[in-house]
Amino acid sequence: MIELSQRLRTIGDMVEQGHRVADIGSDHAYLPTYLIQKNIASACIAGEVNRGPWQSAVRQIRSAGLGERIDVRLGDGLDVIHPGEVDTVCIAGMGGSLIVSILDKGMEKLAGVTQLLLAPNVAAPLVRRWLLEHGWQLNREKILEEDGIIYEILEAIPGNPAFPYENHERELEDLLEVGPYLWQESSPVLRKKWEQELGKLRSVQTQLQRAKNPEAEGKKQEVNKKLAWMEEMLACMQTDKE
Incomplete structure (x- = not known):
């Protein structure tokens, strides 16, 4: 075998x-x-x-x-x-x-x-x-x-x-990103994945903060918005399992 x-x-x-x-x-x-x-x-x-x-x-x-x-x-x-x-x-x-x-x-x-x-x-x-x-x-x-x-x-x-996306408290875009069944289960592996993603994005944020060119400003706003979303999603995953 x-x-x-x-x-x-x-x-x-x-x-x-x-x-x-x-x-x-x-x-x-x-x-x-x-x-x-x-x-x-x-x-x-x-x-x-x-x-x-x-x-x-x-x-x-x-x-x-x-x-x-x-x-x-x-x-x-x-x-x-x-x-x-x-x-x-x-x-x-x-x-x-x-x-x-x-x-x-x-x-x-x-x-x-x-x-x-x-x-x-x-x-x-x-x-x-x-x-x-x-x-x-x-x-x-x-x-x-x-x-x-x-x-x-x-x-x-x-x-x-x-x-799979009906009758959820989350928006469609959230569920497409995380996965409707994975979100429902909110396993430790899923939380680990998003903690890793959060860490990567925070590194990007740190690099962008050093950038002084005007082009970086739009990217900063985009990254800050995504970071806030990730932090909120992770907080919900942890709360759901407590």
């Missing part, structure tokens, strides 16, 4: 039982290997845009003896699948802007897909906004820390995109 990182294992365990899965940007095809070995997926496609990682994935599948269940394909994003060919699409290990770009370019390939599992390294709010604007309902969110890095994992299904 293949050993996975906590992040990939968490994604794998979120896949619906018996689904046909496409893992986009599969690298060594570790996730598809796990899904077949655990009898979670019925079949997998491992997609990779670069020849080197594609060759690594091919070797991994051969060594695991899973060539009949996992198809390794070379191609850009969702170009590696046909409409109706898979039930679940996983995209992990890249930034939110790249994930959104892949989804935008391959929207017609999502016909028949009933589950998206998206794990942006950064810029998760961009992914949430894309889902909201393109008919996908955010269904679950997970946050975890591994080797000092904090990861967010988003699951979306066809449905009512507005549903």
